[in-house]
Amino acid sequence: MSNWLPKSAAGRRWLGLAPSYFVIGIFMLVPMVIMGVFSFLEPNPYGGVKPVGSLDAYVKLFFEYDLEDNLVFNPGYLNIILRSFQLSFGATLLCLIFGFPVAYFITLQPENRRNLYIYLITIPFWTNLLIRTFAWIIILGRGGVIETPLLWAGIIEDSLRMMYTDGAIAIGLTYSYLPLMVLPIYASLEKLDFRLLEAASDLYANRFEVMTKVVIPLCKPGIIAGCILVFIPCIGAFIAPNLLGGGKKLMLGSLVQFQFASARNWPFGSALSMLLLSAVVVVLIFYARAAKKREAMEGTA
Amino acid sequence: MKRLLTIFAAAAAMLTLGSAKASGELFIYNWTEYTPPELVEKFEKETGIKVSVDTYDSNETLLAKLQAGATGYDLVVPSQNFVPIMIKEGLIQKVAVYDLPNYKNYVESWKKPEWDPEHEYTAPWQWGTTSFAYHNDYSGKGESLKEFFEPSEELRGRLSVFPTPDEVVSLANIYLGIPFCSEDAKQMKKVQDLLVAQKEFVVAYNNETMSDLITSGEALMTNHWNGYARLGRLAGAPINYAYPKEGVVGWFDSLVVPSSAKNVENARKFMNFMMDPVNMAILTENQGYGDAIKGTAQYYSEELKSAPEVNPPSDLNVVFAPTCSPKAQSLIDKVWTKVMQ
Known part of the structure; x- marks a missing residue:
């Protein structure tokens, strides 16, 4: 035993965990601190920051100077934030609607085939997200895979104009993040004791009641985890809004990107990111509290 | 023992060879689909310098990258209205373009542009x-x-x-x-x-x-x-x-050398290479914008000479x-x- 190792067990434990503290520190805390500090500085006119403290970036989130230099309330950025939340909510709901049955279906398969299905679900992840999103242009676009047969069969006469709409963005987001919904739901369904379903049926529950009163409550942690995993990347997404939505309405992600590129206002971009971060943290705290409450309830039951 | 020495000598020789090759490098950071591969190959063949190309999608992206302290690029290609910003922010360096042998080919009417009147920083790429x-x-x-x-x-x-x-x-x-x-x-x-x-x-x-x-x-x-x-x-x-x-x-896009460039001489070689009408004509043929180098027109194809996009009223x-x-x-x-x- 080398004598440079800490004597106490706690010290050794700390040393063992040091690499992970190091990784978290370098890759998570340091960038976040930089972002936080930048958001309280003044922008340099041509990108970068001046080392002068300022709250302007946060004021700009809600107010603007009009032509006479009066400070007036400006809902513009809040609208963009609200729109991002709405779209993320829609995409999460769609993921849940399509993801849950898929996860349930996989659970019902014989054990040796389940892994194959899980494997198939992860296959799209092997391709770059940009390319997968681009493929939807060919599917949804004018003269694309959906329209051409319909036009040929005479069911429609003009283009359906599916591309460059909010619907196209929602489809793109749903497609991109569906696996993130399926996998956690599958993980919780897999542990489900199917004898409980039989028991429910024996007690005169119909199929709908079995689903709503037994299956869904039991896999609720998986559903919540899936929703969070989908919702959070959707808020910051900018590939789908730009490629499939035509970039006509700014989303939070594109707005942040705009601040660092065209607008050259790094502090404002940082402030927006801090706002996004706090929103995500609030969602997570809400989840953690709900989970704790549930545990407490199960403990007393 | 003798054999061991031979192996050592061979290994040493390989190492020096390897490092000699590694010193001849050039990193170009250019707009997407703006660097014809045949031009890069020709330059590599003529000079033995190994060229790597990375791409960006807008002047703003390029500026943000350089402002954020991106290093390792020897040549970048900003438009005219971004050159003064990069000079002011100290992001690009003087490389005496006027001193390069092929500078004599620069079209007179394009000389002394307001963004770099003395041609201390910029060598021409394309204008459009x-x-x-x-x-x-x-x-x-x-x-x-x-x-x-x-x-x-x-x-x-x-x-x-x-x-x-x-x-x-x-x-x-x-x-x-x-x-x-x-x-x-x-x-x-x-x-x-x-x-x-x-x-x-x-x-x-x-x-x-x-x-x-x-x-x-x-x-x-x-x-x-x-x-x-x-x-x-x-x-x-x-x-x-x-x-x-x-x-x-x-707009007029130029080759400039970032302050953090490691291979300044190779970057100047590339600038000189591009001011040779034969090479510039390859670029213009490939891209179809305009060039600012004398004597390129004789190398244009018939298609390019008559293309409406290159021949404005x-x-x-x-x-x-x-x-x-x-x-x-x-x-x-x-x-x-x-x-x-």
């Missing part, structure tokens, strides 16, 4: 114009910027515009007769109103797949660059580049955008954010 292009099926003739900014009913949901304010606002300035980089809020309000009204007709804000949008018919009219419109037409898009009577936005009003003051820039950003929200 920003305007709009239209589908064969479109009923108009692309004679006026009015067709682009105040479109007719047939363009509702069929118009594509660039997603960054830089060139769009400049083009709107030309149409409205407002000077570039205006610091007058009332004038910029007019630009804003124009762009907000135009948005009703826009199907997408895009600066990558314009010709594809025309080919699929998703758009009947799109913002476009002259050379890129030619490439689309050659690939089969039913596209026509417009020369509106009010004028078009001009002689009375075309080409306006080059200057570098905007921070105040003017912040007005442009305000306009653009309003249009986008």
